[in-house]
Amino acid sequence: MNEAASPKESEREGPGAKHFIKSALTRFILAAIAWLPVTFGAWYLLGPVLLWPVRLLVQLICRVGLGDLVRGVEAGGSSMAFLTTLKPGEGLGAGFVSVDVNMLVYAFGMPLFAALTIAAREAKWWRTLAIGYAVMVPFVAWGVLADFLKGIALVAPAAVASQAGFSGLQREMIAFAYQFGSLILPAVVPAVLWVLLHRAFLERLRQRAG
């Protein structure tokens, strides 16, 4: 983490400092917007690679905690197919129910975090990127798992949902976990992470503004 501006730096700032400072924030915002298409493109192309740890984590959780519901997890690019032990119901044919989840829906915070981090131009930004990525992986896994659970507990026909055996309270918890994991976490986690990992940058902005 970089240190905040030293007193000597502050002394060097002349009458034009305020203008420079204001434009420093503007420059950061413009740089972040400029980097977004680049980071989004890279994120989309590298999606299967970037989301590989998410898939591993989800597979591990399914094996440990959802073994009775999930027979296996198959990957297809940036999507995951959950192969369940649930039957589609009478008159709907043989086989088992599978649920597809688009992992990118829960991972759009990765390119946002990358654009913000590169735009801040702090030292060792690549290390910050790596830390941010590692921290975001479990939150993306949260969204993917909650999406799957919503699929079998709340969206599936009653004949399928009843086989899952979730209680009323569990269904409420799944609904909340899905809403929180889709509406709040994907967007908030990268922003909060960026703030936490750029305290010195923010402090410099504040000191210069004050």
Added chain:
Amino acid sequence: MLRFFLLFVVLLAALFGLELTPWVQDWFVVPWTNALARISTWIVTLFDGNVVATGKVMRSNANGFAVSIEAGCNGVEATLVLLAAILAFPAPWTHKAVGLVIGILAVQLLNILRVISLFYLGQWNYEVFEWAHLYVWQALIMLDVLVVWLIWVRRVPRIDDSRGPPSAPPALAPG
């Protein structure tokens, strides 16, 4: 920083939980979402008279294409994030009030642009619409919230200015 972070998380979880209650949905979220559809439609009719709003749905009479403004696209969650971030940050209440009014306006104005742009992107190319809807606009709205918060934080006076030499405020102190 720890205090700000914990307070932000608690406030956000509480506000989001409150948002999901039937009472808040019925009395605030649904009316606001319907109003958003009407406002967006009104703006669009300034240059395209073939658009109507029904509830939370914007529909083109020319080709039948319609968008339904659902949770996550009505700007409510983004507003809650900004609300939690401003309330959790140590600042005088007057500054918080001003920041909230201007900040919420900024978030909602960009959200109207999101709704209108998605309405036309969907008529042009569904793949591009999906990309913009699921990924790009989500990130842009959060970027808007972060930028509004950063601008507000820069203008907030340090609450510890009178207690000693200039130092990092608790919320931003390098740790």
